[in-house]
Amino acid sequence: MTKLCQVCYDPSAGTHFGVQVCSACTAFFRRTVAKNHKYRCKGNNTCEVLSTVRKMCKSCRYTKCLAVGMRKEGVQKFRDVYGKREAKSVEPTIKPQFPILNELLKNYNHLESIRQVIHRDESKSVFVKKVARPLNYKESISVFLKEYNLVEDWILNSFSIFSTFPKDQKTVLLQNFYLQFVLLEGGHFACENNRSDITYLPSGDYIDCSNPESYYHDPDGLQPISAEDASKMFSSSFGTYRRNVTHPMQKDQLDRFEFLALSALTLFDTGLEGQSDSSIEICRTMRTSIQRELLGYCMLKRSELDSSIRLGNMLSILPNLQRAARRFHEDMTLSNVMNAYSVDQKFYELGKL
Structure with missing residues (x-):
């Protein structure tokens, strides 16, 4: 059976920062922690976090990342090479995903x-x-x-x-x-x-x-x-x-x-x-x-x-x-x-x- 992302329920891309998550939520969590982003929910901090609407509220998405057990220290350990990782993955996508x-x-x-x-x-x-x-x-x-x-x-x-x-x-x-x-x-x-x-x-x-x-x-x-x-x-x-x-x-x-x-x-x-x-x-x-x-x-x-x-x-x-x-x-x-x-x-x- 296909494992699902514990944050947004898309198909998982493997274990990242201690949790089964998709590549999108992995990148989101890494950016948030590495760049120390601060978010604020426009609602009452109970927004639904699903793959189709995960970009609607970054605050609730990040809160859920922490709630399911994603570890911030995993990002801090590799913070010095964060920029290099991003640079390596800038290859043009051959087949865009919809x-x-x-x-x-x-x-x-x-x-x-x-x-x-x-x-x-x-x-x-x-x-x-x-x-x-x-x-x-x-x-x-x-x-x-x-x-x-x-x-x-x-x-x-x-x-x-x-x-x-x-x-x-x-x-x-x-x-x-x-x-x-x-x-x-x-x-x-x-x-x-x-x-x-x-x-x-x-x-x-x-x-x-x-x-x-x-x-x-x-x-x-x-x-x-x-x-x-x-x-x-x-x-x-x-x-x-x-x-x-x-x-x-x-x-x-x-x-x-x-x-x-x-x-x-x-x-x-x-x-x-x-x-x-x-x-x-x-x-x-x-x-x-x-x-x-x-x-x-x-x-x-x-x-x-x-x-x-x-x-x-x-x-x-x-x-x-x-x-x-x-x-x-x-x-x-x-x-x-x-x-x-x-x-x-x-x-x-x-x-x-």
């Missing part, structure tokens, strides 16, 4: 494997290759309701800090996130399949945007208006979605890593109704770290100027994504008021922004 987004990517790939089981047609043999088909709104919503718990588990496994939020704060973030993630992932599928005339779903099936009547078709025949009339009233939302999300993502050919970075930024949104001050502060810190990793990833593939422009283009998708999600939710509200076509109440609540 700990937050790499973990998100690893778990997303695992999520895709789980989806194949969850969305499998049980009436067909597991050896028969799934054939994608267009879904109506009832079938689509059924897919998204199954997805909600999968997405929540994916987030909990990807961000250790998320599990520390109180239940009400998790709900605030997830409720704001889920519909936007559904739309953003649809744009990602469009990039992977190089198609925007249909919207792929996590199940492998799709919504036929060029034939919206098929989406509004009610197989049970319970709707008071026809699929054609429902399409005239509501299908323009798909055009809004394609213009604001799908087309910009396809234009710049966002890859999976970049799509996941935008998803993470959407999750850790700030200024939401019901969001606590402490939640806002953590989300701001997470967003800064995510944007830093995303910029580093862009610079790895492009020049400094091109990477800055690309980052700006990607971030400009986020307000457009909110606009598209809000439009879809307004359609659901209107359809409920008019009793035009029924939308599952649970999915309606998940789509609130």
Whole structure:
């Protein structure tokens, strides 16, 4: 089993100053002691020290280093060669590390494997290759309701800090996130399949945007208006979605890593109704770290100027994504008021922004 850092719970880099710790906490402790840094906590000296937020409070991080048994005398012994040690390790990094987004990517790939089981047609043999088909709104919503718990588990496994939020704060973030993630992932599928005339779903099936009547078709025949009339009233939302999300993502050919970075930024949104001050502060810190990793990833593939422009283009998708999600939710509200076509109440609540 991988040993964990006793300070921030990242994978340990071995025993340093008497304790199993990661390289980041080793360097932090050495700098603090060797240079006699003094820190002050802006809170009440009870800040959480985790790998994703360990830079938020140096005071609490140093206090925890001492609490788990890291010995200051170990640094003092080698203080005269501290500068030389630093000088030896200034070699350029060949492969930059993106700990937050790499973990998100690893778990997303695992999520895709789980989806194949969850969305499998049980009436067909597991050896028969799934054939994608267009879904109506009832079938689509059924897919998204199954997805909600999968997405929540994916987030909990990807961000250790998320599990520390109180239940009400998790709900605030997830409720704001889920519909936007559904739309953003649809744009990602469009990039992977190089198609925007249909919207792929996590199940492998799709919504036929060029034939919206098929989406509004009610197989049970319970709707008071026809699929054609429902399409005239509501299908323009798909055009809004394609213009604001799908087309910009396809234009710049966002890859999976970049799509996941935008998803993470959407999750850790700030200024939401019901969001606590402490939640806002953590989300701001997470967003800064995510944007830093995303910029580093862009610079790895492009020049400094091109990477800055690309980052700006990607971030400009986020307000457009909110606009598209809000439009879809307004359609659901209107359809409920008019009793035009029924939308599952649970999915309606998940789509609130």
